[in-house]
Amino acid sequence: MFFYLSKKVAVPNNVKLKCVSWNKDQGFIACGGDDGLLKVLKLETQTDDTKLRGLAAPSNLSMNQTLEGHSGSVQVVIWNEQYQKLTTSDENGLIIVWMLYKGSWYEEMINNRNKSVVRSMSWNADGQKICIVYEDGAVIVGSVDGNRIWGKDLKGVQLCHVAWSADSKVLLFGMANGEIHIYDNQGNFIMKMKLNCLVNVTGAVSIAGIHWYHGAEGYVEPDCPCLAICFDNGRCQIMRHENDQNPVLIDTGMYVVSIQWNHTGSVLAVAGSQKVITQDKDINIVQFYTPFGEHLGTLKVPGKHMSALSWEGGGLKIALTVDSFIYFANIRPDYKWGYCSNTVVYAYTRPDRPEYCVTFWDTKNNDKYVKYVKSLISITTCGDFCILATKADENHPQEENEMETFGAMFVLVLCNSIGTPMDPKYIDLVPLFVTMTKTHVIAASKEAFYIWQYRVAKKLTALEINQITRPRKEGRERIYHVDDTPSGSLDGVLDYSKAIQGTRDPICAITASDKTLIVSRESGTFQRYSLPNVALIQKYSLNCQAYQLSLNCNSSRLAVIDILGVLTFFDLDARVTDSAGQQVIGELLKLERRDVWDMKWAKDNPDLFAVMEKTRMYVFRNLDPEEPIQTSGYICNFEDLEIKSVLLDEILKNPEYPNKDYIINFEIRSLRDSRAVIEKVGIENASQFIEDNPHPRLWRLLAEAALQKLDLHTAEQAFVRCKDYQGIKFVKRLGNLQSEPMKQAEVAAYFGRFEEAERMYLDMDRRDLAIGLRLKLGDWFRVLQLLKTGSGDADDSLLEQAHNAIGDYFADRQKRLNAIQYYVQGRNQERLAECYYMLEDYVGLENLANSLPENHMLLPEIAQMFVRVGMCEQAVTAFLKCNQPKAAVDTCVHLNQWNKAVELAKSHNMKEIGSLLAKYASHLLEKNKILDAIELYRKANYFYDAAKLMFKIADEEAKKRTKPLRVKKLYVLSALLIEQYHEQMKNAQRGKVKGKSSEATSALAGLLEEDVLSTNSRFTDNAWRGAEAYHFFILAQRQLYAGYVDTALKTALHLRDYEDIIPAVEIYSLLALCACASRAFGTCSKAFIKLESLETLSLEQKQQYEDLALEIFTKHTPKDNRKSELDGLLEGGEGKLPTCVATGSPITEYQFWMCSVCKHCVLAQEINNYNFCPLCHSAVG
Structure with a gap:
């Protein structure tokens, strides 16, 4: 400060x-x-002058x-x-x-x-x-x-x-x-x-x-x-x-x-x-x-x-x-700031946050990246990287093996120019002074200094990356006490005990270049070490306490600003004779400046440097000053005879919104003079002037001026002097051109005056060159314009390329609707598919898939897009079109469309679908998801397996003896599945026999084959028995409760055929009840006899039936009153009449209605009361 x-x-x-x-x-x-x-x-x-903002402005x-x-x-x-x-x-x-x-x-x-x-x-x-x-x-x-x-x-x-x-x-x-x-x-x-x-x-x-x-x-x-x-x-x-x-x-x-x-x-x-x-x-x-x-x-x-x-x-x-x-x-002020690769890094405090707000401001693109850093100590920059020195967070999980012997109190964080942390190093030494070179970071406390040879990813070789490297700490991190005399051998180790040892002459400043490290001490002693192997080469003595040190680009001179703001220079290599006649190395130069607060050596010239003195900037060449410039900026960079300076005072007034006006570029006098000589006197004299004051930047300036005037000889010589190979090649190419306007157009393009160059090409009727120029620039809108405006046919492939490039331009900016128009014209099906998919325009995607030829390479990708959104049919069509039936089947399975999967598997002779289906079904059954398994089989048209499972559920539900209606529904479902199975078998056989014989024969063959399949099954023939049993069981009770006791008895009598489905005790109890209500005591007596002889009942239950029978039959004779009507029903056996499922009565007339699904009959006069079949609930035709 x-x-x-x-x-x-x-x-x-x-x-x-x-x-x-x-x-x-x-x-x-x-x-x-x-x-x-x-x-x-x-x-x-x-x-109003931007350069004179802040302290430099006259007040x-x-x-x-x-x-x-x-x-x-x-x-x-x-x-x-x-x-x-x-x-x-x-x-x-x-x-x-x-x-x-x-x-x-x-x-x-x-x-x-x-x-x-x-x-x-x-x-x-x-x-x-x-x-x-x-x-x-x-x-x-x-x-x-x-x-x-x-x-x-x-x-x-x-x-x-x-x-x-x-x-x-x-x-x-x-x-x-x-x-x-x-x-x-x-x-x-x-x-x-x-x-x-x-x-x-x-x-x-x-x-x-x-x-x-x-x-x-x-x-x-x-x-x-x-x-x-x-x-x-x-x-x-x-x-x-x-x-x-x-x-x-x-x-x-x-x-x-x-x-x-x-x-x-x-x-x-x-x-x-x-x-x-x-x-x-x-x-x-x-x-x-x-x-x-x-x-x-x-x-x-x-x-x-x-x-x-x-x-x-x-x-x-x-x-x-x-x-x-x-x-x-x-x-x-000593701002916490730095400059690396066009980025100004600065830190400031805010009342709403305890941390420092560190801003990485990319001055080229005007982008800002903000990081919040606790207890920031300093910011140091070099090349493309910067070091943030901070106090370690107490509760921070430190790296493994990082803290073997000490509790690190401080962290050096290596960041790139957008603030991304690359590598943190925990150290137990107060980083009061930090400097960095392209390979090393040096941090010093008052007693010792720590050297870290840092690496960044782009510098690692493939060999090093492939080795499983455990970083060699000895080589990468070392600590030296300021009183030690290291010899350059491997004597620097990471021993933090050195940092604790005191010294009588503390460190007050450090600086380093690629090959030299200078450590200054409060007594005025300067210690010079070699890098990278740290050896103490020389000690110098000055009578000042340094505050800021800086080495020039070839490490021959050291600039020292002391705590009073006095700037002095020291030649590190000069050999002089002292007052005692001894030859010593190092000489204090004659130049001294006061009230200096910043200085910067030029990166490309060891004798050039800039100094900030009060509110003026002086540029010195060989210790001779140029006339000062009024400014109060901090110097960022000095190279190519140009000084970049930043007005930090102004930026920090409103640090959240840095303004590009606060970055100022100053040209030094030789650059200004050379430009003036070229403009006013001419290239010949300018060439001589630059010869006397050589610098690559000046030669480049001359080369560019000569190019403008098409003085190719001078331009070539100047490009050679500034080692610009591209420039030399360009001049050679210009020399081969015959036409003068052509040369001028090329030069205009070289200097970035593209509009002018294009106009010149078009004036020469060289539309192809104008298009070529725009192609190089990637200005596809202009390319398209030029292609369309020209007479004659445009190059079709170039037109397509332009349309696609413009499509890409819109797609990259999420304007996919605009992109689609250009992709269509550019016939770019791949990007079209992508756009349709991103816009969720599946109709467009389907049309695109339909328009593609068979086996097109894009079809599988489009099919996958359909799969991702669950559109099975479109996906299958696309897969089949590119001859991938396996993928089509997999898609159906993935999207649970098993019927389609089975159909495809059969049509493409794929064997594995059955096993896959069985595997999935068994998985569902293991998880006790039986209904899901039935649904799976039904969708896959495996009606027989579905029916088997359905019957199993119905039987289990029947055993619970809870809701007979639910049990009836389950049996109906099972029977319907069996009917679908029958239909399937007939159709399959019909397909086989087609053209050989009549339809009847084929249907018969189908039934025969089915017979062979199902001899072991109790339910393919009598699929409806379960449904009938529960239908009549429910119907009898309904009739009984409605008071139709005779019909109830008739219905109940049918139940005797279903003892295998409904427990006998329930059948005969219901029959006894109906018979008793209908006063058919003979039937009632038979029912009681049957109940008393049931082996499933306990003695106690049988006793109860006996007591009840005694009570009834002591009052009534066990005879049926209307015997003739019940005869047929009581006989049973062969040649039975069909039964009406609506009333439970036998059908004696020739006119009756039969259901097309379950093949059960209803009396002709009864069916008018129904819209649906009473048993299977299919619609009445």
Whole structure:
């Protein structure tokens, strides 16, 4: 971090200034002094030049208003930034609140206690409340609108300072005797603050300043110290909160008058004076510290007595009141930033996140990649990569074998230029200083340095990738203590105990090139090591403490910026004779520059470098400066005689939206002069001028200028000098062309003036060359235009290519509807299929498949598209069209279309479908999914197997004796499956015998074959028995309950034939009941005889039947009244009449209806009452 004085503003009449305050929001500066002096100033920059943004822009006082109202010396001035108010008070105790109206400041409120003087005032973080403390112990808290909230008299104390906490819950009161008391926001005393910094201090001390940073811009670290308290004797403590038992302690070694945090809480400025022992006088200084007490630097300020300081809102300037002057100093912060392969990497804090926000801004494409990094220490870049040095996360799972002997506290993360972490290294050494080359990362603490030879994927050879590599730690990571003398052999090991050993002369800066590492120490000693095998080659001595080091491109010279901003140069290889006559290596060069805060060597010239000095950039060639350029940018890159600089100050004002305007390219003088000579004097003289100042960039400039003028000889020579092989080849090709316009057109194309080149080609009637140019550029829209506008036939293959390329253009941008039009014209079926599929236009896809010839290579792919969306029929058609029946069958199986699968398997003589079906069915049965298995068989037209399973379910359900209707339905289903099976067998036989004999014969043959198949089955012939049994069982009970007792008896009598299906006890119980109700006691008696003889019944049950029979037949004779009607039914046996399934009565007439499905009959007069068959429920025809 560097600082230098930049401006001085004098107050009229030499009035001594007492206080100053800079409005962070609007930029107004208020200063108060003796005799009631109160001024409001504003520094503003008027410039439209992008290069002159920020500190480099000239600033003038746009406002200089004297505010009248105070008579005594003005002692306190503070701003309320939220409400744009200024509050001031003087030695008489008068308080005035000022407001801005139409560009001027006016009194808004006045207050005076007339008892005591105001010592301090403070607005809280949101600007709603002000706390005013008086010397006599009075405290007043008021609101922004002027109302008093509360007041309190603290007895027996003299107040001199006040501060609010960030959440406005705590107030700190500083006493004249140096004590600090903590109160809540209602004025209740909590405790006295423990002041660790005053331990061992004797004599009276007074508080110089209390400043509590409110976190408005985020914190540099979670739980970062933010409350600074400083005493006039130079002792200071920085606390995390008001009860912090372990604050950061600083002894500034100066007399302090004022302290203040910058806008982000990252730098604390302490202003005051210091005794100079040699001159016996005081000098004014400002010291700068981090929140952790690290000293950042010292700024000397002229004048006798400094009274106050205040930061500007962006933290880039500081205002200091000395005697009757305001001095302004510019601050050049140590931003965490770097530049790698067109990418600016920068970090900043945000109030809403505890981490650093690290932005990788690709300046070429204006893309941004953001990463959040906890406890970031530094950013270092080189080539295409960058290193983020951070503190290790306590709960981070560290890599296996990575932490064998120590608990790593820090991480070096290697990232590429879009922020992707490539390789993290955990180290147990504080990376205070980090530098990197194309092969190594070097991190140093104050005592030791760590070297890591990093690798990235593209550098690994195939051999190394193929080996199962366990990385050799010895070669890749090493640690050296700064006091060691390594010889270059393998003596550097990863021994972290070296990092713990102390040293009397700590490291203060490091830098490295591909072959040299320089380590600088606080005493001014520089140690030079060789790389990659680290050997101490040389020690040099300079009388300065280095802050920043930089090696030129051939490692011959070292640039050193010391902590005071003085730049010196050291020649590492020069041999000179010292004062004692001894020959020594290394020489301090004559050049010295002051107030330097950044420098960069050219990458391609060891004698060229650029220096940032205050707000100017100087370019030096061989230590001779060119005229300066006004800018305040940080230098990113210096090569090809061009300097790329970034205005980080401007970017970090709005870091989420970096602007390309903030990247500035400067051409150095030789490039500007060469361009001027070429333009104004001519190529001959320019050639001579460049010969005297050679550089590849200048030769390229000359070559391009010569090409423009078609001076091919000079162009070729210049291309040779800048080693541009493509350029040489181009010139050779131009030499072979005869036509002058043709040459000009080629040159225009070479320089990227494509419109011009195309126009020239068309003027020469060379449409083919214009098309060729557009083809090279990939401008297919223009290619198509040119093909269509030309006379004569266009090349069909080229037209197709253009249509397809435009189709690709639209498809890549998800505009597939547009793409389809071009693919159709380009006959690109493959991409068409893809577009139809992505658009879910399956009709289009089907039409495309139909239009393709058989066995087309695209058909399987289209078929797969149909499979993926479950469109079986289309998929099968496509597979069959490309002669893949196996895939078609697999698709049917996959989509559960078994009937189709079986059909295909049979038509293509595929054997395995049956086994596959059986396997799937058995899998379903194992999982007890019997109905799924039936469905599977039914779909596959395996009706016989389906029926077998269905009968099994029906039988099981019948055994439960619960719902007879459900059992009947199951038996009906089983029977229907058997009927379908019969039909299938007949059809199959018909197909076989077709053309040989009559249909009757074929049907008979079918039945015969079926007979052979099913001799072992009890249900192919009597498929309907189960259904009939339960049909009559239910019908009898319905009739009985409806009161038709005679018909019920007739129906029940049929049940005697079904004892194999319904248990006999249920049949005969129902028969006995119906007979009894119908007063057919003879039938009833037979039923009871049957019940009593059943072996399945227990003795107890039989006894009950006997008792019931006794009760009935003691009253009624066991004879049937209407014997004749029941005769036929009772006889049974052969030659039985058909039974009506609607009534249960035998059919004696010749006219009756027969069901076409189940072949059961219904009386002709009954069928009119039915729409469906009473048994199988198929529709009545």
